[in-house]
Amino acid sequence: MNFFILTIFPELFDSFWEHGIIYRAIKSHIINPTIINIRDFAEGRHKAVDDRPFGGGCGMVMKPESLAAAIKKVKKQAPETKTVFLSPQGRILNQQMAAELSICDSLLMICGRYEGIDDRIYQEYVDFEVSIGDYVITGGELAAMVVIDAVTRQIPGTLGNADSAGQDSFSDALLKHAQFTRPREFEGQNVPEVLLSGNHQAIEKWRVETALIRTFLKRPDLLAQKQLSASEIFILKKWCLELEKITKNQSLCCSDPLPGC
Numbered sequence: 001m002n003f004f005i006l007t008i009f010p011e012l013f014d015s016f017w018e019h020g021i022i023y024r025a026i027k028s029h030i031i032n033p034t035i036i037n038i039r040d041f042a043e044g045r046h047k048a049v050d051d052r053p054f055g056g057g058c059g060m061v062m063k064p065e066s067l068a069a070a071i072k073k074v075k076k077q078a079p080e081t082k083t084v085f086l087s088p089q090g091r092i093l094n095q096q097m098a099a100e101l102s103i104c105d106s107l108l109m110i111c112g113r114y115e116g117i118d119d120r121i122y123q124e125y126v127d128f129e130v131s132i133g134d135y136v137i138t139g140g141e142l143a144a145m146v147v148i149d150a151v152t153r154q155i156p157g158t159l160g161n162a163d164s165a166g167q168d169s170f171s172d173a174l175l176k177h178a179q180f181t182r183p184r185e186f187e188g189q190n191v192p193e194v195l196l197s198g199n200h201q202a203i204e205k206w207r208v209e210t211a212l213i214r215t216f217l218k219r220p221d222l223l224a225q226k227q228l229s230a231s232e233i234f235i236l237k238k239w240c241l242e243l244e245k246i247t248k249n250q251s252l253c254c255s256d257p258l259p260g261c
């Protein structure tokens with residue numbers, strides 16, 4: 001997949017390309033990033049890429065001419081490219097969106113700075129406006145790295161183990177199961193016995209169960225939205241019965257107020 005990144009700070013990406021999974025994906029030609037410095041398309045003696053907003057107000061706005069020229073150059077080279085604008089006003093990135101973007105052959109990412117980009121660029125050229133969350137960061141570069149990372153993990157062949165992306169948190173609307181590595185005992189805590197048993201069926205069952213517990217405890221909203229399988233419903237009902245047993249066997253302390261009083 002080709003990533004074209006439009007930025008006024010190309011150096012911010014240097015170490016991003018040089019480590020871990022992203023580095024390997026580039027070396028094995030799974031992704032091919034091209035950084036484009038917007039300033040190279042700016043005109044005039046000062047090569048300005050920003051200007052004051054019409055109508056007044058604070059801050060500066062990214063000028064349309066240099067952005068349009070850079071976008072047109074990429075589109076000429078890769079006409080099928082889809083254009084992503086990183087902005088806090090966009091749709092919030094999630095695992096499903098990353099999977100959808102991962103089937104594109106080419107993505108052009110516009111990293112905004114200052115108070116934003118001239119709206120005519122947004123209207124004319126942007127296919128997807130993507131946010132990485134409901135907060136504002138100083139520019140689109142970090143957001144672009146987040147999107148590129150999440151998308152790249154979804155491209156087949158990127159991760160060592162073919163199943164790894166499928167086991168990521170959110171891939172099945174559940175958080176990932178608990179994980180342990182050596183040593184078997186750490187600060188008085190042991191690795192769950194089942195993981196040492198070599199019984200793959202029991203291990204899988206334990207993993208499904210811990211994924212459900214974690215999702216219930218940390219992100220009950222995900223569980224409420226998920227289409228549960230029969231075995232997941234079975235596990236949840238089993239807990240309900242266990243909890244009911246525990247609460248039924250508790251006698252109320254006479255000083256406790258009655259519920260609702």
Ligand code: ADE
Pocket residue numbers: 086087088130131132133134135136137138139140143
């Ligand atoms: N630029 C500034 N804030 C952003 C956000 N939350 N997501 C994407 N791009 C941004």
